[in-house]
Amino acid sequence: MxxxxxxxxxxxxxxxxxxxxxxxxxxxxxxxxxxxxxxxxxxxxxxxxxxxxxxxxxxxxxxxxxxxxxxxxxxxxxxxxxxxxxxxxxxxxxxxxxxxxxxxxxxxxxxxxxxxxxxxxxxxxxxxxxxxxxxxxxxxxxxxxxxxxxxxxxxxxxxxxxxxxxxxxxxxxxxxxxxxxxxxxxxxxxxxxxxxxxxxxxxxxxxxxxxxxxxxxxxGGADADGDGIYDKDDACPEVAGLAEFNGCPDTDGDGIEDSKDTCPNEAGLAEFNGCPDTDSDGVSDNNDACPTIAGLKELAGCPDADADGVADKDDKCVDVAGPAENGGCPWPDADGDSVLDKDDKCPTVAGTVANNGCPEPVLPSTEVIEKLNSYAKTILFTSGKANFQKATLPVLQSITAILKEYPDANFTIEGHTDSVGSETLNQRLSDTRASAVMGYLVENGIAAARLKAVGFGESNPIDSNKTRAGRKNNRRVEVKLVK
The missing domain is CATH 2.40.160.20 (Porin)
Structure with a gap:
């Protein structure tokens, strides 16, 4: 006992x-x-x-x-x-x-x-x-x-x-x-x-x-994988695992079970779903395009030496800031006019920003316009027609020469009449006379795109139509600068 x-x-x-x-x-x-x-x-x-x-x-x-x-x-x-x-x-x-x-x-x-x-x-x-x-x-x-x-x-x-x-x-x-x-x-x-x-x-x-x-x-309790956790309680019954993960494994031992571990074979951090951050830049290696060099999150973990928003690995000018659309390099400005070549309509000639990199056009002065109109007033037409009289040809030649001196300037050729005759006839006459002057200028080397012919008939008199002298002044052609 x-x-x-x-x-x-x-x-x-x-x-x-x-x-x-x-x-x-x-x-x-x-x-x-x-x-x-x-x-x-x-x-x-x-x-x-x-x-x-x-x-x-x-x-x-x-x-x-x-x-x-x-x-x-x-x-x-x-x-x-x-x-x-x-x-x-x-x-x-x-x-x-x-x-x-x-x-x-x-x-x-x-x-x-x-x-x-x-x-x-x-x-x-x-x-x-x-x-x-x-x-x-x-x-x-x-x-x-x-x-x-x-x-x-x-x-x-x-x-x-x-x-x-x-x-x-x-x-x-x-x-x-x-x-x-x-x-x-x-x-x-x-x-x-x-x-x-x-x-x-x-x-x-x-x-x-x-x-x-x-x-x-x-x-009588089944434990197929021999991990000490019975199959009925084992979330991974065919693979040996840990009790804290309901029988599932943690291959890399980082405290994150394999089924929830994005990098199950490399020990990592919970904040990166089990993946490591080798360069400690806050970007997990599986998402880091430059895993061995600390970089920026917004550039997938790659560095940006010139801080231009283009990762060094993609930057053709690593030490000089430039836009991504130009490979990280600054845009050139060949003529040095502060208008980048990509925006410069005259990339080899210095111009102004206001004129898209092209030089500002040279326009005729007030004196030149007055001179043009003094010539234009002496243009003579056959009575009631748009045919030039012979004495007018030297005048037209002078006008043509002046317009050629200002190739960037555009002009309007205006035709005017006195009040003799019907208004409809006068309107038609002013149109044909303005067009005749424009036609001559175009035939003699002035680009048509720079000119416009407009007839005003008897609507814009500059003198009285009651006197002979006044009516003569109203029968005229004017050249105006388009601004």
């Missing part, structure tokens, strides 16, 4: 308070091997048996223990903290109570009566509730109820006969109630302790207590 106590104490001292699991969905099956003790004394019977729970822990005087493997059970976890168990036991009853005065015979001996039992049990496990309260899965208290059949070899106190030599087995059904404690060493190994009261349905079979201590082996 002392050896058994020492064994139990040693097993208790071996208990680790780590986060091991009780029998549950992960390891639904369990087999237990151990020893059992039968106590027929504290069962509420007449002497030599005693009252209920009397001297319940009096192991030395009342417990009959077979000091060898004497009980084996198989159990299956069902669900919702319930399990079912089938148990078989053998024993030899050597103690059957005590004398009434408890002095002459503190332990009444009987002659090694054989004991056999087959029991079924339904147990409720409190491990999950206890785990919530204590954060520890080591202990699993249980309550059980069940039934079975027990045989006890006939003897002096369990037969109607007084013949102690009788050897027939007395068997009867029992209803059982138990309380137990499972102590988990690992997910697969534990110690099971249980006390069970077995109430007989027949008077000839005494009710009794049976106590068991057994080593329990739990199994």
């Amino acid at each position: 002392r050896n058994l106590n020492r064994l139990v104490l040693a097993l208790l001292l071996m208990v680790s308070f780590s986060n091991v699991n009780a029998q549950d969905e992960n390891n639904p099956w369990a087999i237990s091997f151990g020893v059992n003790a039968v106590d027929v004394f504290p069962v509420g019977e007449d002497a030599p048996q005693g009252d209920y729970f009397q001297e319940f822990y009096n192991v030395e005087d009342h417990w009959s223990i077979l000091p060898s493997l004497s009980t084996i059970s198989v159990s299956k976890y069902i669900k919702n903290n319930f399990s079912v168990e089938a148990r078989g036991s053998i024993n030899q009853i050597t103690k059957w109570g005590q004398s009434e005065d408890n002095t002459t015979e503190p332990s009444i001996k009987v002659g090694d009566l054989m004991y056999y039992a087959l029991d079924g049990n339904v147990r409720y496990h409190f491990s999950k509730l206890l785990s919530k309260l204590t954060k520890c899965n080591t202990f699993d208290p249980t309550l059980g109820i069940g039934g079975g059949y027990t045989w006890i070899e006939e003897g002096t106190y369990n037969t109607f006969s007084t013949d102690e030599t009788a050897s027939d087995l007395v068997g009867a059904g029992t209803v059982n109630a138990s309380v137990g404690l499972n102590i988990n060493f690992t997910d697969h190994l534990g110690l099971s302790l249980e006390s069970k009261y077995k109430h007989s349905f027949e008077d000839y079979l005494t009710s009794h207590f049976q106590h068991t201590a057994a080593v329990t082996v739990k199994f």
